[in-house]
Amino acid sequence: xxxxxxxxxxxxxxxxxxxxxxxxxxxxxxxxxxxxxxxxxxxxxxxxxxxxxxxxxxxxxxxxxxxxxxxxxxxxxxxxxxxxxxxxxxxxxxxxxxxxxxxxxxxxxxxxxxxxxxxxxxxxxxxxxxxxxxxxxxxxxxxxxxxxxxxxxxxxxxxxxxxxxxxxxxxxxxxxxxxxxxxxxxxxxxxxx
Amino acid sequence: xxxxxxxxxxxxxxxxxxxxxxxxxxxxxxxxxxxxxxxxxxxxxxxxxxxxxxxxxxxxxxxxxxxxxxxxxxxxxxxxxxxxxxxxxxxxxxxxxxxxxxxxxxxxxxxxxxxxxxxxxxxxxxxxxxxxxxxxxxxxxxxxxxxxxxxxxxxxxxxxxxxxxxxxxxxxxxxxxxxxxxxxxxxxxxxxx
DNA sequence: CGGATCGTTGATCAACTTCAACGGTCGTGG
DNA sequence: CCACGACCGTTGAAGTTGATCAACGATCCG
Numbered sequence: 001x002x003x004x005x006x007x008x009x010x011x012x013x014x015x016x017x018x019x020x021x022x023x024x025x026x027x028x029x030x031x032x033x034x035x036x037x038x039x040x041x042x043x044x045x046x047x048x049x050x051x052x053x054x055x056x057x058x059x060x061x062x063x064x065x066x067x068x069x070x071x072x073x074x075x076x077x078x079x080x081x082x083x084x085x086x087x088x089x090x091x092x093x094x095x096x097x098x099x100x101x102x103x104x105x106x107x108x109x110x111x112x113x114x115x116x117x118x119x120x121x122x123x124x125x126x127x128x129x130x131x132x133x134x135x136x137x138x139x140x141x142x143x144x145x146x147x148x149x150x151x152x153x154x155x156x157x158x159x160x161x162x163x164x165x166x167x168x169x170x171x172x173x174x175x176x177x178x179x180x181x182x183x184x185x186x187x188x189x190x191x192x193x
Numbered sequence: 194x195x196x197x198x199x200x201x202x203x204x205x206x207x208x209x210x211x212x213x214x215x216x217x218x219x220x221x222x223x224x225x226x227x228x229x230x231x232x233x234x235x236x237x238x239x240x241x242x243x244x245x246x247x248x249x250x251x252x253x254x255x256x257x258x259x260x261x262x263x264x265x266x267x268x269x270x271x272x273x274x275x276x277x278x279x280x281x282x283x284x285x286x287x288x289x290x291x292x293x294x295x296x297x298x299x300x301x302x303x304x305x306x307x308x309x310x311x312x313x314x315x316x317x318x319x320x321x322x323x324x325x326x327x328x329x330x331x332x333x334x335x336x337x338x339x340x341x342x343x344x345x346x347x348x349x350x351x352x353x354x355x356x357x358x359x360x361x362x363x364x365x366x367x368x369x370x371x372x373x374x375x376x377x378x379x380x381x382x383x384x385x386x
Numbered sequence: 387c388g389g390a391t392c393g394t395t396g397a398t399c400a401a402c403t404t405c406a407a408c409g410g411t412c413g414t415g416g
Numbered sequence: 417c418c419a420c421g422a423c424c425g426t427t428g429a430a431g432t433t434g435a436t437c438a439a440c441g442a443t444c445c446g
Contacts, residue, residue, distance in 0.1 A: 062338050070330060083327045115319070119312050126308070126315055129322035134276045136329035137263060141253060143336045144369030145261050148434065168393065176337030181434055183394055341402070361425065374402060376426055 001029055004052050005104055008076050012127045013120040023118060026110040032056070032101040038079075039095040045084035047105035051077050054101025055165065058093045059173070069174035072098075072166060078128065098166065148177045149185045194222055197245050198297055201269050205320050206313040216311060219303040225249070225294040231272075232288040238277035240298035244270050247294025248358065251286045252366070262367035265291075265359060271321065291359065341370045342378045 002024060009015060015023065030049075032038060038056065039045050049056075051073050058070040058079055070093055073079035084091035085108060106114070115122040142151055152175060156163050163171065172182040195217060202208060208216065221240075225231060231249065232238050242249075244266050251263040251272055263286055266272035277284035278301060299307070308315040335344055345368060349356050356364065365375040 060334060060338075066338075068334055068338050070334065082323060082330065086323060086327075115316070119315065122312065122315050122319055123308070126319040126322060129319060129326055130275060130279060132326050133322060133329060134279075136326060136333060137275065140329060140333055140336065141261055141263065143333065145253075145255050145259075169391095178435060179393070180395085180436085184434090187394080362423095371403060372425070373404085373427085377402095380426080 001052060001102070002027075002104070004075060005050055008050075009121075009124055013124045015118070015120055019118050019120065023114060023121060026114045027104040027106050030103045030105055032097040032103060034097050034100050037094065037096045038103070039081060039084075039091055039093065041092060041094050042090050044088055045081040045091045045093075045095075046107055048078060048080040048085055048108075048111060049073075049106075050104040051075055051079065052102040052104060054097060055099040056095055056097050056101055057170065058095045060093045067173055068176070069170055072162065072170075072174070074165070098170070143176060148175065148181055149188065151175050151177070152182065152185050153189070194245060194295070195220075195297070197268060198243055201243075202314075202317055206317045208311070208313055212311050212313065216307060216314060219307045220297040220299050223296045223298055225290040225296060227290050227293050230287065230289045231296070232274060232277075232284055232286065234285060234287050235283050237281060238274040238284045238286075238288075239300055241271060241273040241278055241301075241304060242266075242299075243297040244268055244272065245295040245297060247290060248292040249288055249290050249294055250363065251288045253286045260366055261369070262363055265355060265363075265367070267358070291363070336369060341368065341374055342381065344368050344370070345375065345378050346382070 005027075006015070006020060009023075027050075028047075032054065038047075038049065039058075041061065053075060055072065055074045056079050057072050058081065059067045060070065061067055071079060079095060081091040081093040081095070083089065084093075088108070115125065142154055146154065152171075155171070155175065166174075168182060168186075169179040172179045175182070198220075199208070199213060202216075220243075223242075225247065231240075231242065232251075234254065246268060248265065248267045249272050250265050251274065252260045253263065254260055264272060272288060274284040274286040274288070276282065277286075281301070308318065335347060339347065345364075348364070348368065359367075361375060361379075362372040365372045368375070
């Protein structure tokens with residue numbers, strides 16, 4: 001169950017066997033069925049979750065009832081409503097499974113304790129968060145700079161796995177465009193070739 | 194020079210006098226004149242900078258020569274091309290001063306050493322990065338969900354200081370709209386009242 | 387098998403951009 | 417210290433991009 005987890009952690013920091021054991025005990029395993037919620041808007045996000053297997057998404061719903069993707073998370077990614085998890089306020093996002101999933105979850109008190117007891121995990125998360133910031137910055141630039149077609153093309157270049165694995169309407173929402181527009185863009189691109 | 198710096202750090206973690214002294218020694222003070230570059234695209238971002246005084250911005254320039262704001266940083270904020278700073282690759286962003294500024298800068302080797310020697314600083318940055326992620330997520334949602342007018346209104350509500358202190362054309366770029374559109378939006382809003 | 391959901395296509399519409407022009411202000415060099 | 421140029425915000429008119437509304441076939445799942 002922890003195979004992928006430790007592989008990923010060890011890419012950034014090296015844990016002793018004792019530290020690994022300590023870390024393990026803070027996590028709760030959980031299985032999730034396709035379409036099942038991990039978190040619903042309004043609830044407090046009690047867990048930060050590592051995806052061992054499967055595929056999840058986080059998204060918010062606007063006044064008009066439209067969904068806007070925040071993030072996709074598959075094997076090796078973390079997911080939560082970061083703000084709700086850290087502040088204890090109710091969540092603005094929903095999280096659910098696009099494919100059946102297996103998770104490793106940790107609560108905030110355990111997270112705080114773990115990062116204090118195992119400073120390498122503090123470091124791991126600092127690095128993780130850094131990389132997340134970089135990724136979000138890029139997405140933001142992309143969103144503010146490029147046309148719908150350019151955004152899609154860049155995504156297809158940099159994250160081809162995402163295009164392959166995730167339904168088209170969710171990709172559209174992730175890019176901040178309508179499914180119709182994305183469909184037309186894809187048609188347009190194949191015509192060009 | 195370090196007044197604001199330690200005020201800000203102490204809001205998140207408590208440092209002993211000895212730790213403060215240790216931390217101080219890793220930083221280099223620097224003054225910057227209005228319009229002066231701290232970083233130019235193509236150079237490596239050697240420093241992570243804390244703003245003691247003044248106002249800076251980071252932005253990138255697209256193929257058509259248009260600027261896109263990434264971030265503004267005034268008293269109490271940090272600024273860098275995060276990716277370049279951490280990876281040593283050349284920077285995609287420019288950073289310059291909108292107002293005369295005083296900075297405290299740290300190099301990556303010193304940053305790594307400091308966070309290892311003073312784990313509280315590791316924690317400080319982990320928290321800082323967390324908050325940054327939350328802010329970037331919100332901006333991204335805002336960018337993908339709302340109309341130009343809604344984006345501006347929300348910004349004016351949540352960051353009124355920003356509206357007051359930063360030239361309108363830069364705010365437009367920050368919101369991913371043209372200066373003309375922002376001008377019309379503002380006119381429109383005052384008409385409504 | 388039947389209903390729901392998804393991707394596609396067409397037609398129309400609204401939001402925002404682009405291009406152009408003008409007045410005001412700021413700061414810089416003579 | 418003044419004058420000039422550069423830059424900024426504003427306004428107007430026209431153009432473009434992407435959203436919206438609607439309809440249809442295909443596929444998936446129960």
